[in-house]
Amino acid sequence: MKANPGDVFTGSYYIDGDVAIAYGAIAAGCKFLAGYPITPSTEAAEAFTKRTPEVGAIFVQMEDELGSIAAVLGASWAGKKVMTITSGPGFSLIMENIGLGAAIETPFVVINVQRGGPSTGIPTGAGQADMMQSRWGSHGDYEVITLAPDSPQEAFEFTIKAFNLAERYRVPVMLMADECVGHMTEKVVVPPASEIEVENRKYYGGAKDAYFPFKRGAGLVPPMAKAGEGYGLYITGLTHDEEGHPILDRDLKEATLRASIDKIRLNADKIIELKEDRVDDAEVVVVSYGITSRVALKAIEMARKEGIKVGALRLVTVWPFPEKRIAELSKKIKGFVVPEINYGQIAFEVDRCSHGNTNVILVPHGGASVHNPEDIFGAIKQAVEAKKRYPQLVSYKTALEKQISG
Amino acid sequence: MAMAEKGKVEEKHPMEQLLRMDRMPHIWCPGCGIGISVTAFVSALKKLEFDLNKMCVVSGIGCTGRVAGYIKLDSFHTTHGRAIPFATGIKMANPDLKVVVFSGDGDLVSIGGNHFIHAARRNIDITVILVNNFIYAMTGGQVAPTTPETAYTTTSPFGNFETPANIPQLAEAAGAVYVARWTALHVRRLEKSIVEAINKPGFSLVEIVAPCSMYYSRINRLGAGIDMMRFYHENSIIKHDEPTENLAVGYQKQIIVGKFIDRERPGFIESNRRWSAEAKG
Amino acid sequence: MRTNFGKVLSGTHNFSGSEACAEGALSAGCGFLAAYPIVPSLEILERFSMRFSDFGAVYIQMEDEISTLAAVLGAAWTGRKAMTVTSGPGFSLMMEHVGLGIMLETPCVIVDVGRFGPSEGIPGKPGQGDVMQMRWGSHGDYEVIVLSPNSPQEMFDLTIRAFNLSEQYRTPVMVMTDETVAHMREEVTIPLVEDIEIIQRRYYKGPKDKYLPFKRDENLVPEMVDIGEGYRFHVTGLTHNEKGYPIIDAETQEANVHAIVNKIRLNSDKIVEFEEDNIENADVVVVSYGITSRDVSEAVQRVRGEGVRVGTLRLITVWPFPEKRITQLAEKIKAFVVPEINYGQICFEVERCARGKAETLSVFHDRSDDNGVSNIIDTIKRALQGSV
């Protein structure tokens, strides 16, 4: 399917990442946004609101983030493409209903423009410390898809991608931007609608009384039905069977939970997207995502200039994690360098998937700004020069950390 | 010159003993009404007859949420919407303390709306000072639960169509024992109300209608803070004991101020003690 | 101070895990419990609400789980030891205030009685699906301490330990239990009051105007004061300096996060606790925690009869994770088997720490299934075959 021309504001804009997210959502056909103001994501909601009359969308500023996410789930079951936009503290507040969304297999998109944390932290500074939370933040077992854009242009494109994945897999998709990308103003090209691939929800077409909301075909993803069309939907956050009925005291094997997880795990290869640069001959690979991948580029150039063979692997989808590719590379290289604006999150995952085959060096950063490329460069040198296999993941001591710990 | 410099340092504002002067200048914009709310609060504190070491201030998030950081008492800057439950915990755990919640309209009646209702219902002995500037100012001017109908904000770019909350009515319905509203212009009366509210056992609320000179006024072209103060001067009317159902605030319409509720109701701790005593026999 | 320890029920009792947890809290001097009713954690609040007035404690049922943890944090600053009790969905609602507790470095205890999830899941069945959430559920960077009891006796002991650790490191500590342990009834021995080891809060004693709420000792842990004592301190959830004042720059942010993370990481050897059995000469080690560890004992008993060399490692602190020990064991054994009542969480951490030296096999431990234990046995056998 192509995007609806009425939803696409084709042209070349000079806008920030937040606004690009709003344009992306509208182009993807998002017709419902519920949100609550929070720095640094507010500009996205504002930009969306301004366009609502033109595209027939609804924006409701709810009383809080809990209300927002619940409204989003409801609107999705009413047949709209939906999203909410938030940042760290708001993201923590929506955790309960992320679980509900995953349990009742609802397509929706969550935009998290990450800031410095924990708690109120630094609202106007960048952070990447909610990455593990996007995967593990709600109780119980579930799987989600997480994307990380590194520029306003990608913020636009990935938002569309997020909607497509949400609709294809009936799953919550998180777009984990960060304050830098959200507030960075760059050129964003919005192509004509005919060039934008948009996926729409698969609706059930059979007999109304034979519809089971969680009954899967071969593809693991059950088709949806809208509320109010005579299906008599019974949707519950309790663990349920194909019909949607709670199983409570019955055998867990009847539950559809496992299938709702497998639809992501077994399709991981199709979902995962990476961007690799000069990885083939690399001795060291820098694994990064979001704004950090742009800073890493500078460090990579510095290293290449000194003759070090460095490649870059950028995570477009952070979850599901590209387990296989990391394992493959780990056998060939001298080390991974993982810069993140946190004290180690995705680095642990890289470490896990390396199976002790190579060194993994985390370049930590507390947040509020981006890395100094010198630090990443330092970690690359450390990886090349390492004489032995480290017993565990090591953290590169950045200049700022040295200064603080004395 | 040196003399003059020295003289400058020695100049001490009479409120300084109750302010964190090492945090000044504060973050509020020129013409903002939160600063006046703070001066009224500090003047009220000076009139109170108990040990201020036994008082603490809890704020949530937002422009008014920063108040806790400037008052030199034990003070807590907590999460968005949760100042009231945080204060409830303090008060329950140590009933000897006086606890004041100082926060904004979005913080207390939108995201914190549920806690506002339940603290009033339980009649927890805390004082809530609520600065109502009709907008989310900290995040740049989004529509608030108090934004009057037709007013513009960044998320109601075509004019607000939602019915705003009538805060005194909400407080009364939920069970508050003291409810007053003043504008930032009525500083002396405000000060007096704050003293009364703090001295009143139970859940007391003082709403302060205050100018947001940066976002609300700019988006709606209402001029500077002083222009909004002039508007209050001309359009506010004191009506004590006015039924709270009449207290909705329209866009640039008359604002009724005064003391509306002053009643007695058993408080949470009192009831709790009575019930425990009875239960034990 | 307010606690009346004369009411501690020293002696041997037949207690459910929930009752033991409430008694443990009161014996540790818990003076404040705020909670919101949720299955299967109700019995803890019920027990506490019957007993709190004997100890001079406070109990309040708040309007939701969000306010519950906020109230606990407020109460903790008045000098009381404070706790909340919840289960899955309620725990998810607490995520924001876990972050505030971490940021204000407030000692408190959160008991999460795991039920099967996600979302409403199965309220009456045990689950271990919150274990990664314990570590990663709030936004921003932090480290936590999580204890996992597997019996009513441990519900008592570890609740006390949780209070002790929270006071020692000035941080929220979580007790991650599950529906079955909370509801099972067993003999619980409560020691004499003088034999219960209690770590008291470390208070600042210097001049009142010199108090800095975030000035750290060599373990990176700051000292506390109570509200109402005239210190006139300020604390904020924003990134702050030693004084507790918000400072918006990268350096302060780095220092702030550095301290929060490292006060746990650098002390992790002191905090980590686990229990091992038949580890020497083992070919396979089963790693488990909570109720699952009891089923593992049964499974291991059975396979040992068949001559299989299998050891067990039970996590008592799930976080910090016993990284070094797992790496050490991986050198010697063929495989780890990790049964959990979830579709794989701690197994990822085991896999990471095994560093490719030993295989890691995850088992979805379905306690509702009669074959629950034999699934573990099958996996142990598969682990042996696979590596041979």
Add this chain to the structure above:
Amino acid sequence: MSNVRKPYDLSEIKIPRGEIHLIKDRCKGCGFCVEYCPNNVLEVSDEFSEKGYHPPVVANPERCLNCGLCEIVCPEFAIWSTLKEEVEASIEG
């Protein structure tokens, strides 16, 4: 004025005279003190403060009655008055 009766306790009444104190660099020029001083003691100055605002200037110092309204209406803790002296009241006042 002959038609004003003289209060019998006129000799006992003391009228306070205040002195205004101003920390110019705290002022953000909102104008509240100038607008709401009941006795028009203050005016907006042409001067610039450190941050580029026009602080008030004491234009009519003799009119200050030390009422303290400027102190409480100033959001910046920049202005206040203290009692300088008390003078005898007179009906010409």
